[in-house]
Amino acid sequence: PQYRVLDVAPLVQTGYAILSGGKAKNGAPIMSFPDRPGLAEVSDEDYGRVVTYLCAISPLHESEAGFVIVIDRRLDS
Structure with a gap:
């Protein structure tokens, strides 16, 4: 599906997932999921929506290299 x-918007505005414009050595876009203490957990459906959207807005020539996913869990208890 396309979103x-x-x-x-609500997930992107809270900073749940960020596509900063950074690139890996192979040119793959870097998608980050920063730790967000104090905010509600995100459903699997919302997770799928935001990842699908961020993948879709990346230029095709960049997304062909795949994506690097960074999940920050430093503050997880």
Whole structure:
């Protein structure tokens, strides 16, 4: 499915997932999931929506290299 920015805006605005523009050595975009203490957990459905959206907005020539996913769990207890 394709999602519009309005479908994922609340997640993107909270900083749940970030596509910063950084690239790996192979040119793959870096998608980050920073630790967000104090905020509610995200459902599997919302997770799928935001990842699908961020993958879709990346230029094809960059996304062909895949994606690097960084999950920050430093503050997880």
